[in-house]
Amino acid sequence: xxxxxxxxxxxxxxxxxxxxxxxxxxxxxxxxxxxxxxxxxxxxxxxxxxxxxxxxxxxxxxxxxxxxxxxxxxxxxxxxxxxxxxxxxxxxxxxxxxxxxxxxxxxxxxxxxxxxxxxxxxxxxxxxxxxxxxxxxxxxxxxxxxxxxxxxxxxxxxxxxxxxxxxxxxxxxxxxxxxxxxxxxxxxxxxxxxxxxxxxxxxxxxxxxxxxxxxxxxxxxxxxxxxxxxxxxxxxxxxxxxxxxxxxxxxxxxxxxxxxxxxxxxxxxxxxxxxxxxxxxxxxxxxxxxxxxxxxxxxxxxxxxxxxxxxxxxxxxxxxxxxxxxxxxxxxx
Amino acid sequence: xxxxxxxxxxxxxxxxxxxxxxxxxxxxxxxxxxxxxxxxxxxxxxxxxxxxxxxxxxxxxxxxxxxxxxxxxxxxxxxxxxxxxxxxxxxxxxxxxxxxxxxxxxxxxxxxxxxxxxxxxxxxxxxxxxxxxxxxxxxxxxxxxxxxxxxxxxxxxxxxxxxxxxxxxxxxx
Numbered sequence: 001x002x003x004x005x006x007x008x009x010x011x012x013x014x015x016x017x018x019x020x021x022x023x024x025x026x027x028x029x030x031x032x033x034x035x036x037x038x039x040x041x042x043x044x045x046x047x048x049x050x051x052x053x054x055x056x057x058x059x060x061x062x063x064x065x066x067x068x069x070x071x072x073x074x075x076x077x078x079x080x081x082x083x084x085x086x087x088x089x090x091x092x093x094x095x096x097x098x099x100x101x102x103x104x105x106x107x108x109x110x111x112x113x114x115x116x117x118x119x120x121x122x123x124x125x126x127x128x129x130x131x132x133x134x135x136x137x138x139x140x141x142x143x144x145x146x147x148x149x150x151x152x153x154x155x156x157x158x159x160x161x162x163x164x165x166x167x168x169x170x171x172x173x174x175x176x177x178x179x180x181x182x183x184x185x186x187x188x189x190x191x192x193x194x195x196x197x198x199x200x201x202x203x204x205x206x207x208x209x210x211x212x213x214x215x216x217x218x219x220x221x222x223x224x225x226x227x228x229x230x231x232x233x234x235x236x237x238x239x240x241x242x243x244x245x246x247x248x249x250x251x252x253x254x255x256x257x258x259x260x261x262x263x264x265x266x267x268x269x270x271x272x273x274x275x276x277x278x279x280x281x282x283x284x285x286x287x288x289x290x291x292x293x294x295x296x297x298x299x300x301x302x303x304x305x306x307x308x309x310x311x312x313x314x315x316x317x318x319x320x321x322x323x324x325x326x327x328x329x330x331x332x333x
Numbered sequence: 334x335x336x337x338x339x340x341x342x343x344x345x346x347x348x349x350x351x352x353x354x355x356x357x358x359x360x361x362x363x364x365x366x367x368x369x370x371x372x373x374x375x376x377x378x379x380x381x382x383x384x385x386x387x388x389x390x391x392x393x394x395x396x397x398x399x400x401x402x403x404x405x406x407x408x409x410x411x412x413x414x415x416x417x418x419x420x421x422x423x424x425x426x427x428x429x430x431x432x433x434x435x436x437x438x439x440x441x442x443x444x445x446x447x448x449x450x451x452x453x454x455x456x457x458x459x460x461x462x463x464x465x466x467x468x469x470x471x472x473x474x475x476x477x478x479x480x481x482x483x484x485x486x487x488x489x490x491x492x493x494x495x496x497x498x499x500x501x502x503x504x505x506x
Binding site (some may be wrong): 044048055058062064327330331 | 395403407408449
């Protein structure tokens with residue numbers, strides 16, 4: 001079903017149609033991918049997020065923008081961090097939040113995705129936050145929801161994780177300013193990473209001077225250069241002179257074949273240690289979407305070191321998700 | 334030229350500002366913290382504190398996160414609330430350029446209370462144009478000028494920091 005959704009969206013017939021994330025005025029009504037969003041729109045989301053960062057520092061950590069709205073967190077795939085930050089974000093906007101562990105409930109009893117959505121829509125949902133193992137599932141849901149319902153993709157298969165991409169952009173902009181002078185390296189399991197795709201689309205749209213992907217040949221798709229990035233299969237070469245190093249988690253759960261000899265071998269070649277990080281610019285920042293595998297893709301000394309901005313990423317993630325939810329909720333289909 | 338025609342009345346923003354400087358003085362009690370409403374109120378707050386030679390801190394406050402028309406208009410662009418002092422127990426002088434329906438002030442008060450409980454809040458504006466929709470009043474207005482609902486009165490500031498008004502007629506939506 002989800003493959004059908006992707007085929008439908010990418011068919012020539014649909015290419016002429018409007019971006020399904022936008023209404024006729026070009027305003028964001030769903031967030032499904034960073035691909036196809038304009039620089040102006042991406043910048044608007046980041047600027048809006050800046051307004052929400054300080055909400056966490058107030059005595060009252062709540063604003064009433066989504067009061068009376070219901071946000072349904074539909075996680076068809078396991079998640080702790082993303083679901084929690086979406087829940088915190090929705091609650092800080094005063095929404096009612098309903099967390100549904102779909103994997104253990106209706107879907108496991110044979111109910112189809114669209115039937116699940118229809119049932120939940122009848123419970124007066126206003127926003128669906130969707131994570132699904134199949135690429136394209138949030139698109140399919142967005143196509144079948146009522147006009148007043150908004151869909152936010154919290155990660156679909158290998159396809160996209162747009163709020164992670166946006167919070168990465170927010171973090172880079174916060175620490176480094178403008179994108180036009182930056183060299184950003186995305187390191188690791190690019191093949192299975194929806195974060196890498198969302199980051200690449202956002203970075204290229206925001207005018208990043210140079211985007212690199214770094215990883216073993218078995219974990220870097222062959223068509224990456226078509227996305228406007230430089231491919232490196234050697235970590236030392238790939239991070240040399242970079243301003244930003246984004247480490248990716250080794251996604252063992254998505255690996256079907258023998259793509260790597262062992263995690264120890266991987267760490268020898270692609271694990272980020274303080275010695276290797278010294279090849280990047282001296283003020284380079286290190287990011288990671290989490291969860292972190294210490295000693296597999298990154299050394300503990302780097303995670304806990306002065307160049308790590310992994311914890312600020314988490315904090316900014318709440319503000320970015322507040323921004324996305326409040327923007328889509330304020331726009332009509 | 335800092336004047337704008339309103340029928341036979343000329344709205345001279347600089348002249349009204351001079352009156353504002355004099356009229357607002359009694360509201361600066363000892364320990365006052367000044368908060369300007371983004372964006373015209375912030376220009377006004379900074380300039381009046383400077384022109385009166387005062388040393389009180391000036392903050393900026395946005396109505397954006399508490400507006401009651403969010404469902405219709407979505408999030409508005411604009412600045413971010415920055416309050417470089419404790420709100421808890423403070424005597425606040427809130428400054429805005431134009432007081433109209435009172436909805437912005439209602440939103441701004443809610444925003445302020447998210448940071449703490451002030452001891453008092455007083456409101457001074459450059460122009461009170463009437464047509465209130467909420468029970469909100471100002472403690473001082475340099476000019477009181479009823480305008481038609483279809484008019485939009487906006488304060489502008491040039492690079493030298495001088496004020497002028499823009500008065501536009503809006504068609505009903």
